[in-house]
Amino acid sequence: MIGAPLTRVDGVAKVTGAARYSYEEPVANTAYGVIVTSTIAAGRIASIDAKEAQSLAGVLLVLSHENAPRVKADAGDRKLQVLQDDAVFYDRQPVALIVADTFERATDAASRVRVTYDRKAPATTMSSPGAQTYTPSQANNNPPDTTRGDFDAAFASAPVKLDNSYVTPTEFHNPMEPHATLAMWSGDELTIYDTSQGVFPRRASVAKIFGIPDTSVRVVSKFIGGGFGSKGGTNPYCVLAAMAAKVIGRPVKVVLTRPQMFGGFGNRPRTEQRVRLGADRSGKLTAMAHDVRSQGSRYDDFIENAAVISRMLYAVPNQITTHRGVRYDVVTPTYMRAPGESSGSFALESAMDELAYATGTDPLELRLINYAETDLSEQKPFSSKSLRQCYAQAAQRFGWASRKAAPRSMRTPDGLLAGYGMASSTYPSNRSSASAAATMHADGTVLATSGGCDIGTGAYTAFTQVAAEAIGLPVARVRFDLGDTTMPPAPEAGGSQLTASVANAVHAAGVALREKLAGLATANRNSPLHGRQLADLAFGDGRVFVRAQPVTGERYADIVRHSGAPSVMARADVQHDRRAKGPYSSHAFGAHFAEVHVDPDLGTVRLARMVSAFAAGTIVNAKTARSQFLGGTVWGVSMALHEEGRIDERTGRYMNASLENYLVPVNADIPSIEIILVDEQDEFVNPLGIKGIGEIGNVGSAAAVANAVYHATGKRVRELPISPEKLLT
Amino acid sequence: MALGKVTRRRFLVRSAIPAIAAGIGIGVPRLNAVAQAASSVSIVPASGPGAVPVTLNVNGTEHAMRIEPRVTLLDALREQLGLTGTKKGCDQGQCGACTVLVDGRRVNACLTLAIAAEGKKVTTVEGLASDGKLHPVQAAFLEYDAFQCGYCTPGQICSAVGLIAEGRTRSDAEIREFMSGNICRCGAYTNIVAAVKAAAGHA
Incomplete structure (x- = not known):
């Protein structure tokens, strides 16, 4: 069952409209909250005039820093100190909340709140006067700086040297479901239906900000309309909903408008990356330096760890990597799909492509020349690595061998420039502690639970399969539920860690359940299994039986009935410190191959096709996994060709704050992407051999497209996105 | 290829206009009143037009409702009729998450006033399956x-x-x-x- 391409178990609910997302929870008497946001990026609120808003029919509450309840200071990010004082740190910072009996009345009233400001001239770019560079204490839990060997000497003496800078722009996650919270209090007990990637981390954070015990907060997130990192951390709208519900003593739901999603919770920071490569004439790397500057806010720390991938992807003996943050007057950036690896791989894999041309080496051959047999950053062997197989299978399927080496040497039949490009991909295999429970009912069905979240990954389906396999039941008799803090704890769906974390817990709970059932049977005088040893028993098709004599056995349903209890439950708690270092380095790997067509007169780039291969240990569900790899790869295409948050340098406001003006791919932009799942077993990474797959599609894919654009045009674009004017100038 | 020359923006513009046009129908006078009010927020009275009676035919069922004229079809479906299958992604006609069928044509429910859907047949995702069988x-x-x-x-x-x-x-x-x-x-x-x-x- 593990590995089978089972159709999503929550799929019928999604295609019929029955799946309820947080804002849709039918709670009686819920009031509507609409946020008023700042129109300056730095300064202070001078006055708030809400008289007109307050006078409108249906308006229940106007909250601002003048009357908002106090929350705990030092309880997480500065941005969670919402409506606590008159300071404005970023454009579109919440400055008031209107609550009314209908959405329309709240929206109308919000438009009539008059706010005046004492405005400070904001610093709005990384190079503006007033922007401050700082050295971070860590870069997404990695050391900010590393060195190995002697970069300076090796680079100075290298026969081939490259020194180029690459820019990735500010990007906004834009999940299709806007961020929303429905909050309700019962005395001092808070329940929130929230768009969350992790109900337990959310509970801890919300409890802290309101100064109440974790056990007084229940967080429910059954369906999440995409997250991509943006629904990981707690954000102001969630605090506002809970505040307002407390003040008016009735449930309140708050949803961000689409423009508010450009600054309401953060973004992928802009990066400026300098990559220096030193190599011999065959293309073998001798020296590498990767220096990253990452967009940052004035008030919280976040670093896009873009150079981390360079520490392990290739066998380069002499290396320096650094990360610096640059503070200016913007919202604090946050995690966005493959934070660090996606933006970093654009720089690294573009630089490798440049080295291939500089040395006259085929880009794929160059990767093989520099193949890392061990992880040089950790000085450890890989628990498994099938990157060679990824290269080989994808290259073969793509037809890489038919590529003509020279740039601008290939044309389509209708005269467009054609280009082939490729890039490597990798993402670390993360895992955290997780718990799960499994309950066998007297009708022979199982309910298994763990409080993770399914943000579209297929978690409901994957964990159903794992539970069914562990217990020995057909999947149709297992129901898996998640997304509620009343369940056993699970980590956030982030860092590609959820499946590896929770599947191992679900499997352990399933094994514990079947053994508990076996124990009940062997202890029962009336069971055909009475007196048997566990070691002699096997499990499958809803029963326990004697391995050597399968006809002798007892059905799970009968064991539960004979137990005298309505059901039998087992639970497993699998402890794992995500930052713990074992004897192996564990990563998933992949390879992207892209063909683009470029109009030589207009500079318009169209993706023609991609082939991408991935090896990520045990694949729990081949169908949903393929979709995840596909989606991640689309994100890379988007990074290469479409996405860019454009800031107004006078005001600090993101100007293209809509899905009309912030481009993401539409169906017509994605003609063909083929995903190859490369077989891989990893006996060390975790008991089930699972590596994460959520981010890796978005690593290297932007570079593969950019490299194809170079091959098509002979023009190297080092600042994303590759928009037509960059090819025409 | 002619199709390949349609840009994303042009496509959106082209798809949004029929959605509005399909929505206007009988609601033209009221729509204009609301549009004028919205364009000059500072001088309108402190409350908009009150609720009006509207009958919506959704998935074959008639719903007699009282709603303010400014309520979109999308919000009427989701917040008043509890038909939350139709999604709000942008509320600006740019993402298509709210697409429903009005008299068989696809429209953006966020760009259609509910009052303008009166007298038309609205089909949402909840109305596609029949007799327990998926469409x-x-x-x-x-x-x-x-x-x-x-x-x-x-x-x-x-x-x-x-x-x-x-x-x-x-x-x-x-x-x-x-x-x-x-x-x-x-x-x-x-x-x-x-x-x-x-x-x-x-x-």
Whole structure:
């Protein structure tokens, strides 16, 4: 069952409209909250005039820093100190909340709140006067700086040297479901239906900000309309909903408008990356330096760890990597799909492509020349690595061998420039502690639970399969539920860690359940299994039986009935410190191959096709996994060709704050992407051999497209996105 | 190829206009009044027009309601009728998550005032399955894993039902082009095309 391409178990609910997302929870008497946001990026609120808003029919509450309840200071990010004082740190910072009996009345009233400001001239770019560079204490839990060997000497003496800078722009996650919270209090007990990637981390954070015990907060997130990192951390709208519900003593739901999603919770920071490569004439790397500057806010720390991938992807003996943050007057950036690896791989894999041309080496051959047999950053062997197989299978399927080496040497039949490009991909295999429970009912069905979240990954389906396999039941008799803090704890769906974390817990709970059932049977005088040893028993098709004599056995349903209890439950708690270092380095790997067509007169780039291969240990569900790899790869295409948050340098406001003006791919932009799942077993990474797959599609894919654009045009674009004017100038 | 020259913005503009036009219908005078009010916020009185009686036919059922004229069809469906299958993604006619069928044509429910849908037949994702059997487009979306988070899915499915009725499924390129008013941020596009093709009987 593990590995089978089972159709999503929550799929019928999604295609019929029955799946309820947080804002849709039918709670009686819920009031509507609409946020008023700042129109300056730095300064202070001078006055708030809400008289007109307050006078409108249906308006229940106007909250601002003048009357908002106090929350705990030092309880997480500065941005969670919402409506606590008159300071404005970023454009579109919440400055008031209107609550009314209908959405329309709240929206109308919000438009009539008059706010005046004492405005400070904001610093709005990384190079503006007033922007401050700082050295971070860590870069997404990695050391900010590393060195190995002697970069300076090796680079100075290298026969081939490259020194180029690459820019990735500010990007906004834009999940299709806007961020929303429905909050309700019962005395001092808070329940929130929230768009969350992790109900337990959310509970801890919300409890802290309101100064109440974790056990007084229940967080429910059954369906999440995409997250991509943006629904990981707690954000102001969630605090506002809970505040307002407390003040008016009735449930309140708050949803961000689409423009508010450009600054309401953060973004992928802009990066400026300098990559220096030193190599011999065959293309073998001798020296590498990767220096990253990452967009940052004035008030919280976040670093896009873009150079981390360079520490392990290739066998380069002499290396320096650094990360610096640059503070200016913007919202604090946050995690966005493959934070660090996606933006970093654009720089690294573009630089490798440049080295291939500089040395006259085929880009794929160059990767093989520099193949890392061990992880040089950790000085450890890989628990498994099938990157060679990824290269080989994808290259073969793509037809890489038919590529003509020279740039601008290939044309389509209708005269467009054609280009082939490729890039490597990798993402670390993360895992955290997780718990799960499994309950066998007297009708022979199982309910298994763990409080993770399914943000579209297929978690409901994957964990159903794992539970069914562990217990020995057909999947149709297992129901898996998640997304509620009343369940056993699970980590956030982030860092590609959820499946590896929770599947191992679900499997352990399933094994514990079947053994508990076996124990009940062997202890029962009336069971055909009475007196048997566990070691002699096997499990499958809803029963326990004697391995050597399968006809002798007892059905799970009968064991539960004979137990005298309505059901039998087992639970497993699998402890794992995500930052713990074992004897192996564990990563998933992949390879992207892209063909683009470029109009030589207009500079318009169209993706023609991609082939991408991935090896990520045990694949729990081949169908949903393929979709995840596909989606991640689309994100890379988007990074290469479409996405860019454009800031107004006078005001600090993101100007293209809509899905009309912030481009993401539409169906017509994605003609063909083929995903190859490369077989891989990893006996060390975790008991089930699972590596994460959520981010890796978005690593290297932007570079593969950019490299194809170079091959098509002979023009190297080092600042994303590759928009037509960059090819025409 | 002519289709390939349609830019994303031009496509959105073209798809949004019919949606508004389809929505105006009988509601023209009222719509104009609201539009004027919205364009000059500072001088309108402190409360808008009050609730008016409206009867909406949704999925074959008549609903007699009292709603303010400014309520969109999308919010009437979701917040008043509890039909939350239709999704709000942008509320600006730019993402397609709110696509429903009005008299068989796909429209953005966020750009349609509820009062303007009176006298028309509205079909939402909840109205596609019949007798407990999924609509062929719904079944194909399941089979081809044409979604991940599921939030754009009801709009994609309604859009695909409209697309098939329009006969716009003669090639993959045509499906891609005429499904481009529905954004899927999870990136399930190639699976969506496979599902639409299968549902249209071209598999």
